[in-house]
Amino acid sequence: MADKPLTRLEDALEQILGQVPVPDASETIDLADSLGRVLAEDYRVPADVPPADNSAVDGYALRLADLADGTPIAISNRIPAGAAPSALTPGTAARIFTGSEIPEGADSVVMQENTQLENGSLSVTSAVTLGQNIRRRGQDLAQGALALPAGTRIRPQEMGLLASIGHAHLSVRPRLKVAFFSTGDELVSPGQALGPGQIYNSNRFMLAGLLAEAGCELVTSDTLKDVRESTRDALQRAASGADLMITTGGVSVGEEDHVRAVMEEMGSLSLWRLAIKPGKPLAFGKISGTPVLGLPGNPGSVLATFLMVGMPLIRHLQGRNDPNITGDRVAVNFPVEKTSIRREFLRVRRAKVEERPVLEAHPNQGSGLLSSACWADGLAVVPENTTLEPGDLVTYLSFEELLR
8 A cells, every 4th residue: 555646635534434434323411411512313493482572672562553643652561571461552552671572462662762751651752663673483493493403513502592492401422432542662651751762642642632622532542562462452452442443653654553554454444645744644444343543643743634634534423514614715924935745734823914814834844743733723724736925825724613
């Protein structure tokens, strides 16, 4: 496979997602616990929302025709929110509050600021139009309409919407179970003293955070030595309890890169090497039917490949129906003088020059660095075989959007 041409990102994603079916499992949870979860079924509106015409303001409900001669009208009723109103007496107005049901016979609501009250009689000080300040029954959601489709990731606003149509319990996809392995004899856990040739295992903690942001359940997080047998045993054990396995390191061409070889020996290796920078040595396959995504070992490459390949795969496995992430078109304030056959993802952040948004690039784009990712707020996409001059437009993908 080493002699095959590099795979374009779009082709790689099509290939990966096409090999991985969406699990059809579901579980029932309380609405209060649903933030970040994914709906497993459609939710339709059981009754109109709002269930009756109601007032959008504090004021007075009346009949427009009763204002025709301009004389004050009497106040016949008071309707607090939550009360069932009696019919409006002709020629009178009802004191009403925001959210209160409109009484039968009223066709308009006048805001209290546009009225004067004297000796129990109401005068209106502004023009009134038919139906003003009335929220109609079913204006938000009509009975039988689709409120939220299966595959919707629940945010606070979806929680509120589901509450508004009376759902206390929801059918959602189970959290995606992910096993993660970082590989390398040189890796040491933070807090320990570093020996010669050793480095701290940053990938383990970065991936734990990325997976948590993605709403996954991390079922395994281990560091593997560069030993073929232990790598094989660990991946085999994890395959039975995970929906997805992710590794960092061990997928290049070195003698101590065992993950790719184990995938070929034990299962399948269907993809290796992408036409992106950073992140060329990326592998995908299956072991015992469980998908395995092998990311590079350099932390900068891990971040880029997880965001550009790992997150689309996770969203797919979660059964989400999110639209494709398209980003924004923003001008760069830096040049790219050399072309590359690989698509580049530069760590950048948004700034303003003369009140116009521009992208600044970190001066060090090395794949082994994370300080530039902390400085940045997203990635600028430089297409293959492309040079840039300051002012040229590129696609900007924010970290927030990529982790959505």
